[in-house]
Amino acid sequence: MALSQLEVTGAEVYATQVGDRLTQRGHQVFYVSDTLSCPHKGQHFRLLFNKRSLPRRVWHVLYLIYLILRYKIQLVHAHSRASGWSSYVACKLTNTPMVTSVHGRQPVHRSRKKFHALGYHAVAVCENIAQQIIRDLGVPREQVSVVRNGVDSQQFSPLPAANNDKPIIQIIGRLTGPKGELVYQLLKQCIDLNTNKVQVVSGSHVDKRFAEFEDKVEFCGYSDNIRSTIAQADLIIGAGRVAMEALLCKKPVFAVGEAKALGYISLDNLPAALASNFGDVADDGKTELDIDYSNLAEQLASFGEQHQLSEQLVAAIKAEYDLDAVCQKLLETYQSAYVYTKQQEVPIIMYHRVTQDDSQKGAYGTYVTLERLEEHFQTIKRMGLSPITFSELAEIGLEHRFNHGKRYIILTFDDGYQDNFDLLLPLLKKYQFKAVIYAVTGTDHNRWDVEHPTKPDQRFELMSHQTMREIDQSGYVEIGGHTLNHPKLAELSEAEQQQEIEQNKAELESLLGRELTTFAYPYGNHNQQTKQLAKQAGYTFTVATDSGPIGMHQDLQQIRRIVMFPSTTKFGLWRKIKGNYTYKKASKQARQIDE
Structure with missing residues (x-):
């Protein structure tokens, strides 16, 4: 939290109250300002932002760079023009995400119009401020939002009327x-x-x-x-x-x-x-x-x-x-700032079947050989990535997925094939990895491919109920929903979609004795109605394939995954999971749509 002030202001109260609430949520918050009068949790570094000569500003930038590197700061939230200018330069030089809360009307002059110094996003505390910086400073509308001052509604609960003789x-x-x-x-x-x-x-x-x-x-x-x-x-x-x-x-x-x-x-x-x-x-x-x-x-x-x-x-x-609601909006902005500045997101990769060799590849190539999968696991281990499930992500907290020193990945396998138990599970145990398997419950084999009208596939068995229960209890796998019959959901009526989603969920929860956290759209096929039905069914995390926003937090009912092919080499895997693959692919898709 970077502020420039010489006396107590609303911006200081805002920054410290938000900072303390973020501290309660497990984040480490530092403050850099001229003075800091409000009680606060977190270390305070005194920096005279209000001294604005050129030598002083150079010193401000250098000191901020030192703090960012020394304390491994992952995001800077500025609350004033003077601190914002220095923070902007320091963040640019260190590739650190930055957002700015704008608490008052901004001065308008030529340099300010050309050099906004607001970072990834400007958070205005009211609509008139948002309109002013868009209208007078030329800040793009999509880079501005309104997030009000946070007030602890418990601390400021109703008081009885005063009983004074003189008002x-x-x-x-x-x-x-x-x-x-x-x-x-x-x-x-x-x-x-x-x-x-x-x-x-x-x-x-x-x-x-x-x-x-x-x-x-x-x-x-x-x-x-x-x-x-x-x-x-x-x-x-x-x-x-x-x-x-x-x-x-x-x-x-x-x-x-x-x-x-x-x-x-x-x-x-x-x-x-x-x-x-x-x-x-x-x-x-x-x-x-x-x-x-x-x-x-x-x-x-x-x-x-x-x-x-x-x-x-x-x-x-x-x-x-309400302070909690304000903090939640800020955390969403922080996550977007991190994803788009760093061009990184937790990779979620998608497999289907696991085979001993290419003889079981089938008509659609939705497989990976055991040898290739082990190469992938070795690469993941060498890269220092920790495979987790969506249930574990919920426990960690979505906002904490980028915590310093942690690099997560989520391995998903669609449909629930018997080979996932026979070949995948031993490999997970060997490498102490976790995975998510999305299970179909309305058939015992890949009937949707076998009965394809123009390109029928050979039969591959799905896990039995007993096997599914056993793999779920292994501690290495989380089972998720994947409909009854693997249809293209967007082509069904609302009632049909609802039955496919909810009955599959009910059967799996009855079988496993616990609530499901995550669901995958078959073929990645869905529409807005499908997303609403998945959310209504109680799924926290719903995954698609190569559609959806870059940031996972931006739409939990349409989370992007990265497809793995039988031909994906160790280098190909590294390229896809090092962090920025989703960003680059989504950006390319957006450019193609614009064209």
């Missing part, structure tokens, strides 16, 4: 820059300081211009427990994180920020509040604060008439800003 109004935020001017004008023009008790909660130095309010306003300084602080208040004035946290605590909020005044937040103006980060970012490109303070004074004078916040409003805020 307490708290203004929470910085006293520097545009927000400082805003606070000054609110005190000067808008709030009746005689009928209300006003508290200003800020970590900023109190400028001398605020001296005129010392007798009537309490300047409380920084609060490290904002929930207990706002528990005293009857009304909160602020924008950004302040507003959302107060609303989750069921405190009335008067939203006024650096760009616009929204007034009291309700369900009616919530869409505008979300889009503008509660008043901090305009939707029209304006850079100067344009607020009618007399109008604000009238609104604030009616504070006693405001009704209590509705449960629907609190629920809507929770749905938008």
Whole structure:
């Protein structure tokens, strides 16, 4: 997490709360910033990003490169322009994935348009910011998404209404820059300081211009427990994180920020509040604060008439800003950044039958000889890859598949042939490898090929129920679903597809005494309806063949696999599983479609 700041900001709270939640999920998080006031788990390195002379920036880049290499950093998440610029150069030089959270409106100038310095993806905290960097900076739309500030909804749960003799109004935020001017004008023009008790909660130095309010306003300084602080208040004035946290605590909020005044937040103006980060970012490109303070004074004078916040409003805020949901969206972005920057994904390779020699090759060549398969296993072992099953991947956590020092591969075998038990299983035991076998249950042989109308194949036996149970219990194989009769699912009706998928799953689960995790489309053939039915059946991981996005996490109902042929040599295998094969093939397919 890279930040440039000299005082507590919403970006720091965002970075540390997200960082702590990622730490809870097993990730190691480091912080690099000028200062870091919020409590946090993870090591902090002080780097003066706000010193922006050319020599300083060169030093920033060199120091970031040192940290990336020394601590084996796999992704950099920047949270400000100054830290983002240095992080961008350091990440380019080390081929490290980078994303940037954009917390406020970006300055527009020629160099910024040409040199976005946002990394793989820009994550805007509200829609108006996203629109601004697309419109004014020319950042491609596909490189921008909205992921809101994460708020721990348990920490900021509803509070009882304050019971004060004199209403307490708290203004929470910085006293520097545009927000400082805003606070000054609110005190000067808008709030009746005689009928209300006003508290200003800020970590900023109190400028001398605020001296005129010392007798009537309490300047409380920084609060490290904002929930207990706002528990005293009857009304909160602020924008950004302040507003959302107060609303989750069921405190009335008067939203006024650096760009616009929204007034009291309700369900009616919530869409505008979300889009503008509660008043901090305009939707029209304006850079100067344009607020009618007399109008604000009238609104604030009616504070006693405001009704209590509705449960629907609190629920809507929770749905938008829940920290776990925000972290999940960020993790998906992180994974995409890693896959597309490194051009790597966990290889999932596909076999069918295993034979003693070429005499059993059949009409379609969906086999590999035992000798060739052992060559493949030797290559996999030499490359330091660890074969795992999809159940093990679920236990590891999909987001952890790229953890430093780990290189995974998934070996899959379609249809469930008897030779998988006779020849594959002993080889798995010899090399201590794991594999996934996708089993057909509606026939005892490859009837779909034998009864082919124009190119009938010879008969090859499938595993019996007893054999399937035995191989599943061996500890080396995970059984997955593969339909009853191996049809081209997309050519069937919805009811027929559902029966093929769900009855096959029910039979296998009854046989094996456990729930299935993964399913494979026969021939890789499917449509959107098929994908939905597989998900509805309860499959977490569904594999296709050579279709689907590059990143596994991008569509768990259409995971790409790499086909192995009888002719795939050790070198051919190495080329396909070293990491970037899927990226290159998918990119080539996309270019062909465009052409």
